[in-house]
Amino acid sequence: MTQFASLPWAAILFSALAMTLIVALRYLATSGLFAWITGRVRPGLYAGQDAQIRNEVRWSLASAAIYGLPAGVVAWGWQNRGWTRIYTDWSDWPLWYAPLSLMLYLLLHDTWFYWTHRWMHGPRGLRWGHALHHASKPPTAWAAMSFHPWEALSGALVIPLLTFVIPIHVGILGLVLTIMTVMGIANHMGWEMFSRRIVHGPLGKWLITASHHERHHREYRCNYGLYFRHWDRLCGTDRDPVDFSPRP
Known part of the structure; x- marks a missing residue:
């Protein structure tokens, strides 16, 4: 003390x-x-x-x-x-x-x-x-x-x-x-600042971007992660990213 x-x-x-x-x-x-x-x-x-x-x-x-x-x-x-x-x-x-x-x-x-x-x-x-x-x-x-x-x-x-x-x-x-x-x-x-190839490609399956987090703000009960999608995937709360029509 x-x-x-x-x-x-x-x-x-x-x-x-x-x-x-x-x-x-x-x-x-x-x-x-x-x-x-x-x-x-x-x-x-x-x-x-x-x-x-x-x-x-x-x-x-x-x-x-x-x-x-x-x-x-x-x-x-x-x-x-x-x-x-x-x-x-x-x-x-x-x-x-x-x-x-x-x-x-x-x-x-x-x-x-x-x-x-x-x-x-x-x-x-x-x-x-x-x-x-x-x-x-x-x-x-x-x-x-x-x-x-x-x-x-x-x-x-x-x-x-x-x-x-x-x-x-x-x-x-x-x-x-x-x-x-x-x-x-x-x-x-x-x-979405990342290309469609990244968001919907192998890297995007594990990383969170604006397209992924936007679905959380629209639907609330999904996509809770900060950087990575693995906890969402393991716990059944992962949902596909929304389509922001990112640059090609």
Whole structure:
């Protein structure tokens, strides 16, 4: 208890606030970029959704604070106390471990997301807050972080907690966060950026894209995964992607 009380809480709070700012700016930059691309590739797709987009941005910025808090605490603990298993020297682990750690993080994050997301589609889960995310009809590139605070908290803890258990290079951790951000936005933007050959080919049988996640937003009771389709396939909740008429 004395050790806990002696922590420099001002420095930890500053780290959490700094990380919140980073997450918020990352959201505004990446969602803004994909929204701009949407305007160029699918002109008028978001017409009449201005009020919805404003709500998506407000809730997403609130989620940024919730994501930033544990991330800031972990960042401070890693740099100052060595709390985590994040490493910076590539020689600390064999090079073959780097892609393995990437897949471990993605698979475990996907597992957590599938089961919590599926629970959130029950009566209690929707009342718990997931209905807010589905209030975006249809979702836009700004909706990827538009969560009720309880749902945001459930998603904010996964990656920080994994850093205490599974070693990962800081660069690979950055790649995990990049994939999480890009897929979260791309899967909500209302059109398919991947070719038909990818979406309906062997790779698309295992990866989630906008065409796959769009069916979830239309039908609710299917396609719960985040990155991969294997849990949906194993549990009988996988449905074919919708046809966005992706580029050939």
